[in-house]
Amino acid sequence: MMQAGEAEISHGTDMVSDEAMHDFLGYSLKRAYMSVRRETAGAMEDFGLKVRSFSALTLIVANPGISPSLLAEVLQMERPNVVLIIDELETRELISRTRDPKDRRRFALNATLRGKHVQQKTAAAAAAREEKITARFTAQEYEMLKVFLRRIGA
Amino acid sequence: MMQAGEAEISHGTDMVSDEAMHDFLGYSLKRAYMSVRRETAGAMEDFGLKVRSFSALTLIVANPGISPSLLAEVLQMERPNVVLIIDELETRELISRTRDPKDRRRFALNATLRGKHVQQKTAAAAAAREEKITARFTAQEYEMLKVFLRRIGA
DNA sequence: TATTGTTATACTCTATAACTATA
DNA sequence: TATAGTTATAGAGTATAACAATA
Numbered sequence: 309m310m311q312a313g314e315a316e317i318s319h320g321t322d323m324v325s326d327e328a329m330h331d332f333l334g335y336s337l338k339r340a341y342m343s344v345r346r347e348t349a350g351a352m353e354d355f356g357l358k359v360r361s362f363s364a365l366t367l368i369v370a371n372p373g374i375s376p377s378l379l380a381e382v383l384q385m386e387r388p389n390v391v392l393i394i395d396e397l398e399t400r401e402l403i404s405r406t407r408d409p410k411d412r413r414r415f416a417l418n419a420t421l422r423g424k425h426v427q428q429k430t431a432a433a434a435a436a437r438e439e440k441i442t443a444r445f446t447a448q449e450y451e452m453l454k455v456f457l458r459r460i461g462a
Numbered sequence: 463m464m465q466a467g468e469a470e471i472s473h474g475t476d477m478v479s480d481e482a483m484h485d486f487l488g489y490s491l492k493r494a495y496m497s498v499r500r501e502t503a504g505a506m507e508d509f510g511l512k513v514r515s516f517s518a519l520t521l522i523v524a525n526p527g528i529s530p531s532l533l534a535e536v537l538q539m540e541r542p543n544v545v546l547i548i549d550e551l552e553t554r555e556l557i558s559r560t561r562d563p564k565d566r567r568r569f570a571l572n573a574t575l576r577g578k579h580v581q582q583k584t585a586a587a588a589a590a591r592e593e594k595i596t597a598r599f600t601a602q603e604y605e606m607l608k609v610f611l612r613r614i615g616a
Numbered sequence: 617t618a619t620t621g622t623t624a625t626a627c628t629c630t631a632t633a634a635c636t637a638t639a
Numbered sequence: 640t641a642t643a644g645t646t647a648t649a650g651a652g653t654a655t656a657a658c659a660a661t662a
Contacts (some may be wrong), residue, residue, distance in 0.1 A: 319527075319532055324532050325525075326521060326537070327524070328521060329520055333498055333596060333607075334502050334588075334592065339611070339615030340612075340614040340615040341488065341492050342615075345488050359488075363483055367480060370481070375473075382480050384493075435485070438486065441487070452610075453607070454484075458494075461496075
């Protein structure tokens, strides 16, 4: 069954659609995710951040003193990849890396004043872009959607 | 605000959470997508298919005679990448590639009998895995979720 | 012994440029 | 001149193995 707004592509006399794949929740989720990402990634790049750098910076702002290992766990990334992101954020002086005196293996990550500013600006720009999409929902629908997504997500 | 089921990770006396990122729809969508994908990717690999090979095979089964270019457009992939997937499916004799006599630049892609069988088995296995997750929803909730996702997706 | 951070590396996925054959 | 399919390649993003410092 065809749904309003679905892209159909002509194919001889017929139409081609991806309807068969929409039987899978994963496919619908990916399409939705990619659609939102296309919007927000642009906003983040305007401030020199990739999506994952912005995610890391946001979590460091929200969780001052977090260690790289915890950050990797929360973001569901491997430790070596987190190191690269932290390097980038530190080079741009958006965060600082200081030894934890209680456990000298660990680093405590903290956003600099500049980092906090960049995070705020970028978050506002990304949120504005998301509103292009979330405007398609009533407040009640949007709340339901968020609840549903968090019921699925790890 | 913390929500039921959210992962919290201890961090000194505090807890670390990714709550700040859930302000962004894109983040919640990605978490949900990755969660479903982890389930279904395993099922597909059991039948020797990657997620994208399965998607291509499914669309070829559903749209007999589709061309590589149309397949790329529907799957939102670049043409060169589709060629690799088609090569793989053809080598495994799951699809056939025949010249379109009306436009000899084009190929018509069709699933072989074997390809149709593999697609059915894989789809059933993937659907069974998705049910682990969709069981968290009432039928009504699940229908709403699908409608919401298609309202977002391209 | 185990863990944190790190380095180097490999693998997958995706994107771009340029070619050929057909139109 | 434009399009379909292809090739080669480059760039992200992600994953694994192994090491030094610390616990």
